[in-house]
Amino acid sequence: AVIRVESGFVPGAESPQGARGLMQLMPETGRWVAARLGMAFDPAYLFDPHYNLRLGTWYLAHLLQEFDGNLVAALAAYNGGWGHVHEWLKQHQWSGHVSQLERIPFPETRQFVARVLRHYHLYRRLYGAPEAEEWKGWLAKRSPR
Numbered sequence: 001a002v003i004r005v006e007s008g009f010v011p012g013a014e015s016p017q018g019a020r021g022l023m024q025l026m027p028e029t030g031r032w033v034a035a036r037l038g039m040a041f042d043p044a045y046l047f048d049p050h051y052n053l054r055l056g057t058w059y060l061a062h063l064l065q066e067f068d069g070n071l072v073a074a075l076a077a078y079n080g081g082w083g084h085v086h087e088w089l090k091q092h093q094w095s096g097h098v099s100q101l102e103r104i105p106f107p108e109t110r111q112f113v114a115r116v117l118r119h120y121h122l123y124r125r126l127y128g129a130p131e132a133e134e135w136k137g138w139l140a141k142r143s144p145r
Contacts, residue, residue, distance in 0.1 A: 001119035002060065002078065005112060011049045020046035023056025033059050072098045075116050080109035098138045 006024035007013035019026050020043065025033075027043040033055040034041035045051045060078060067073035067085070073096040077085040084106070088094040094103040098117065104110040117138075124131065 001116045001123055002056070002075070004119045005115045011052070012047055021052035021056075022049055023052050023060075025052060025056055025059070029059060030055050033062075067096070070096050072096060072101075072113060072117070075113045076104055076109050079112040080104070080106045084109075101138075 003009060003022045006019075007022050009022065011022055013022070013024065014020050015024055017026070020030075025046050027046065030043065030046050031041045037055070037058060039051075039054075046055075060074065063074035063077045063082060064071065066082060067077065073085055073089070076088075076094075076096075085094075085096075088105060089096055093105060094100055101110055101114055104113065121131065
């Protein structure tokens with residue numbers, strides 16, 4: 001779902017801000033992740049699907065740990081930066097819950113999280129996985145049946 005929203009499955013995608021590849025990693029983030037994984041880094045490597053997926057999935061898993069398994073907060077951090085999300089939670093600007101997405105201060109991040117969750121929900125339905133209980137009310141308002 002992240003790849004669908006970030007790049008539309010285009011390995012050579014590059015954003016105006018410089019994010020690259022399938023998971024739209026910024027070179028600074030890619031360098032940071034590569035160092036933690038003990039991998040060589042060159043910004044051009046981010047266009048390689050294998051490399052981009054390795055770094056991007058590690059980073060998303062790292063954010064899930066950072067936010068105690070809260071997928072909604074991890075997705076917000078993936079797009080808006082983990083430091084911002086920590087501040088929003090600390091200052092009670094946002095609870096980290098899907099029911100309060102409208103309280104995410106960055107409109108782009110708010111829209112990103114909503115889009116990823118909609119696609120995630122559709123993929124879960126497609127593959128027969130149960131819906132997440134905490135999202136049922138939110139998804140019912142936003143997903144066509």
